[in-house]
Amino acid sequence: MDFNLTEERRMLQETLRRYLTDRYTTEVRNGIISSEAGLSAEIWAELAELGVIGALFAESDGGFGGAGFDIATVFGELGRAGVVEPFLDTAVLGGGLVAALGDDGQKALLGDVIAGGLHLALAHGEPASRYDLSRVETSVRGDGDDVVLSGRKAVVINAEAAGYLIVSARESGGFFDLDGISLFLVPAGSKGVTLRGYPMLAGGRAAELVLDEVRLPGTARLGEAGKGFAPLMDAVAAANVALAAETVGAMESAVELTRAYLMTRKQFGRPIGTFQALQHRFADLLIELEQARSAVINAAGHLEAPDRDRQIAAARNLIARAGRLVAEEAIQMHGGIAMTQEYELAHIAKRIVMAEHRFGDADYHLERFIALSAA
Amino acid sequence: MDLSYTDEEKAFREEVRAFLAEKLPKAVSDKVRAGISLGKEGHDDWHATLNEKGWLAFNWPREFGGAEWNAVQRHIFEEECALAYAPRIVPFGLSMLGPVLQKFGSKAQQDYFLPRILNGAHWWCQGYSEPGAGSDLASLKTRAVRDGDHYVVNGQKTWTTLGQYANWIFCLVRTDPEAKQQEGISFLLIDMDTPGIEVRPIVLLDGTPEVNEVFFDNVRVPVENLVGEENKGWTYAKYLLTHERTNIAGVGFSQAGLDAVKRIARIESAGGRPLIENPHFAARLARIEIDLMGMATTNMRIISQAAAGQAPGVESSMLKVKGTTIRQEINDLTRRAVGPYAMPFASEMIEGDNDPVGPDYAAPVAVQYFNNRKLSIFGGSNEIQRGIIAKMKMGG
Numbered sequence: 001m002d003f004n005l006t007e008e009r010r011m012l013q014e015t016l017r018r019y020l021t022d023r024y025t026t027e028v029r030n031g032i033i034s035s036e037a038g039l040s041a042e043i044w045a046e047l048a049e050l051g052v053i054g055a056l057f058a059e060s061d062g063g064f065g066g067a068g069f070d071i072a073t074v075f076g077e078l079g080r081a082g083v084v085e086p087f088l089d090t091a092v093l094g095g096g097l098v099a100a101l102g103d104d105g106q107k108a109l110l111g112d113v114i115a116g117g118l119h120l121a122l123a124h125g126e127p128a129s130r131y132d133l134s135r136v137e138t139s140v141r142g143d144g145d146d147v148v149l150s151g152r153k154a155v156v157i158n159a160e161a162a163g164y165l166i167v168s169a170r171e172s173g174g175f176f177d178l179d180g181i182s183l184f185l186v187p188a189g190s191k192g193v194t195l196r197g198y199p200m201l202a203g204g205r206a207a208e209l210v211l212d213e214v215r216l217p218g219t220a221r222l223g224e225a226g227k228g229f230a231p232l233m234d235a236v237a238a239a240n241v242a243l244a245a246e247t248v249g250a251m252e253s254a255v256e257l258t259r260a261y262l263m264t265r266k267q268f269g270r271p272i273g274t275f276q277a278l279q280h281r282f283a284d285l286l287i288e289l290e291q292a293r294s295a296v297i298n299a300a301g302h303l304e305a306p307d308r309d310r311q312i313a314a315a316r317n318l319i320a321r322a323g324r325l326v327a328e329e330a331i332q333m334h335g336g337i338a339m340t341q342e343y344e345l346a347h348i349a350k351r352i353v354m355a356e357h358r359f360g361d362a363d364y365h366l367e368r369f370i371a372l373s374a375a
Numbered sequence: 376m377d378l379s380y381t382d383e384e385k386a387f388r389e390e391v392r393a394f395l396a397e398k399l400p401k402a403v404s405d406k407v408r409a410g411i412s413l414g415k416e417g418h419d420d421w422h423a424t425l426n427e428k429g430w431l432a433f434n435w436p437r438e439f440g441g442a443e444w445n446a447v448q449r450h451i452f453e454e455e456c457a458l459a460y461a462p463r464i465v466p467f468g469l470s471m472l473g474p475v476l477q478k479f480g481s482k483a484q485q486d487y488f489l490p491r492i493l494n495g496a497h498w499w500c501q502g503y504s505e506p507g508a509g510s511d512l513a514s515l516k517t518r519a520v521r522d523g524d525h526y527v528v529n530g531q532k533t534w535t536t537l538g539q540y541a542n543w544i545f546c547l548v549r550t551d552p553e554a555k556q557q558e559g560i561s562f563l564l565i566d567m568d569t570p571g572i573e574v575r576p577i578v579l580l581d582g583t584p585e586v587n588e589v590f591f592d593n594v595r596v597p598v599e600n601l602v603g604e605e606n607k608g609w610t611y612a613k614y615l616l617t618h619e620r621t622n623i624a625g626v627g628f629s630q631a632g633l634d635a636v637k638r639i640a641r642i643e644s645a646g647g648r649p650l651i652e653n654p655h656f657a658a659r660l661a662r663i664e665i666d667l668m669g670m671a672t673t674n675m676r677i678i679s680q681a682a683a684g685q686a687p688g689v690e691s692s693m694l695k696v697k698g699t700t701i702r703q704e705i706n707d708l709t710r711r712a713v714g715p716y717a718m719p720f721a722s723e724m725i726e727g728d729n730d731p732v733g734p735d736y737a738a739p740v741a742v743q744y745f746n747n748r749k750l751s752i753f754g755g756s757n758e759i760q761r762g763i764i765a766k767m768k769m770g771g
């Protein structure tokens with residue numbers, strides 16, 4: 001066994017950490033969060049230049065990575081710095097699906113994505129679907145050479161910035177059937193698409209989408225008709241690795257901030273870190289953090305393996321539990337200061353906790369783990 | 376043992392319910408339920424409604440215009456208010472300063488300040504904490520130096536809740552820097568319009584401007600605004616804390632929160648079935664409900680003792696820890712219950728009337744989850760409470 005990152009990944013990690021430490025300060029980031037766009041085009045371009053997006057794609061798709069540990073390396077760093085820019089949405093989900101399913105014309109978009117010139121968004125979740133990936137009510141019907149989409153999509157992250165939306169729609173079958181789901185590349189501003197955009201609590205923006213008889217040429221279809229579910233699962237698996245790594249990166253920052261604060265904040269004439277009541281709890285955070293790091297390694301290392309889904313369910317369940325503990329305990333051990341928007345931990349804690357609301361919370365992944373273990 | 380309320384207590388509960396049904400406007404309870412700020416006016420209006428009925432100062436003696444309810448009546452009232460989503464009574468004047476003035480204030484202070492708390496002319500805030508003095512409150516540094524018939528105050532307070540609405544602040548200040556920490560502190564009443572005071576908002580992690588920093592630069596305070604004796608402020612502050620900790624268990628809030636999360640879980644679905652039928656969710660819900668049933672009875676046991684004239688000791692620390700933990704668990708469960716719709720940040724919801732993005736019950740839950748992390752930090756952190764419990768039982 002060898003738990004070291006390859007030389008290339010280590011260099012990418014160092015480059016990213018240095019860049020984000022210098023450039024992505026609390027002040028800069030809080031400015032981005034409260035800006036209208038909710039993301040910085042400048043920082044997006046700079047990070048693309050550093051290879052952050054390229055690292056998330058295989059060589060055959062114009063990148064130089066794309067494996068589980070590439071994703072984990074990049075998102076670990078993004079998580080440490082609390083980056084709110086939508087790399088998950090544009091690259092892992094959107095780009096991942098185009099790379100997996102696109103014909104040559106569609107795949108030509110990837111060059112732009114990797115260079116930082118094009119945003120994508122996955123419009124899959126619906127108002128009633130919660131975390132159920134197969135629940136798709138949005139419908140599609142053929143009309144001559146065209147297809148016509150109708151339905152609603154919920155909390156579509158990065159929808160406003162996206163040049164294309166990847167929309168899932170049901171071609172056949174009942175609401176929960178795995179078969180019959182198709183994917184479409186819908187250009188921004190298509191007639192019949194309405195967006196209602198809004199900011200999110202942990203930064204970034206999303207939108208509610210209404211598709212009202214959206215007419216597209218049949219060539220907008222991404223992949224085979226009715227066979228969208230399996231590739232969606234693949235993209236979501238990669239996104240889960242990214243989310244797991246991002247959360248653990250944020251947990252590292254939360255623990256580090258707490259360590260520094262416990263050593264410097266004085267009450268009753270001594271650093272609060274000298275109180276054993278806090279020392280033991282701080283030690284527990286370190287223990288859970290190591291567990292969470294291992295969970296990311298398990299998930300990233302199995303992204304291409306047969307046991308993928310069970311490993312990922314395990315990782316996300318563990319990290320959801322450990323993450324909540326770290327976020328809540330880090331705030332508690334800081335006292336009032338951690339409750340303020342200005343202090344770095346506030347945002348980091350929000351990233352950790354709100355990650356649980358994407359692609360399944362602790363209970364959802366626990367149930368998946370049980371089901372997959374029984375299978 | 377008899378676990379039922381007396382007939383009089385039941386009748387009192389009915390009276391409270393009828394009052395709330397008649398006097399609590401739906402627009403107001405809707406806002407409370409949705410976590411939308413009422414603003415100063417909203418609070419003032421509700422205080423006025425209660426005051427008209429004689430129920431605003433329910434914990435004050437009759438001679439000062441209070442209702443003089445016993446502990447059981449207070450509990451019933453607070454529980455009904457929470458279940459009806461009535462606004463909280465703002466505690467600073469009514470449950471913090473009022474009792475201190477009644478016990479330690481001069482006749483002139485009582486005559487001037489108490490009626491103004493009741494009629495809403497004065498909105499008080501609490502100036503205890505400082506950047507360097509949180510849990511270790513007695514290390515506070517804000518100085519007050521006697522200069523003729525004034526004190527001159529210099530220093531800084533922080534975390535001052537709703538200080539932006541306040542026109543008066545009660546402060547702990549250091550009057551004798553030579554004495555032992557607790558013995559050099561005085562309790563001063565300060566008009567916020569006095570020159571030299573600056574209030575700066577602190578935005579909390581959920582985006583709410585709930586607390587403030589208050590700076591004092593050569594602020595001249597008349598000596599008649601000293602409460603009790605100079606350098607005896609710590610005694611008064613501790614007395615105030617025992618009142619701050621009434622309703623510390625927050626049983627009514629937890630009950631209302633639990634009802635709300637059940638309602639949500641009946642509407643939300645997971646895997647094609649109502650969330651409330653999901654075994655993992657149901658187990659989480661049940662555990663909290665079981666804990667709350669236990670605490671509600673502990674709370675009633677302590678309230679009965681208090682009604683019989685026994686002062687609560689270590690029990691109030693226990694209720695603080697358990698009560699805040701349960702409330703935070705409920706907030707966590709509610710956040711889970713709404714799924715992806717916890718993610719939108721409806722900043723406009725906090726003070727406005729815009730349409731929520733998802734179901735209306737989802738809009739405030741993540742904000743409330745983060746905001747209520749404060750419950751285990753303020754009013755004596757849960758670590759400090761555990762220290763008190765251990766110390767009282769083991770000495771040292």
Ligand SMILES: Cc1cc2nc3c(=O)[nH]c(=O)nc-3n(C[C@H](O)[C@H](O)[C@H](O)COP(=O)(O)OP(=O)(O)OC[C@H]3O[C@@H](n4cnc5c(N)ncnc54)[C@H](O)[C@@H]3O)c2cc1C
Pocket residue numbers: 265267268272275277278332333334335336337339500501502503504506508509510511533534535536537586749752753754755756757758759762
């Ligand atoms: C939302 C909010 C509103 C508030 N409103 C007001 C207000 O209106 N007026 C006012 O005066 N104050 C107010 N406070 C301040 C509040 O009372 C303090 O935050 C509290 O006393 C804790 O102090 P601190 O934040 O400085 O934390 P610290 O005292 O620095 O504590 C940091 C951590 O160390 C722990 N700790 C400290 N000492 C010990 C020990 N001996 N053993 C073990 N652990 C220990 C604490 O429990 C905490 O976990 C408010 C605070 C908040 C968050």
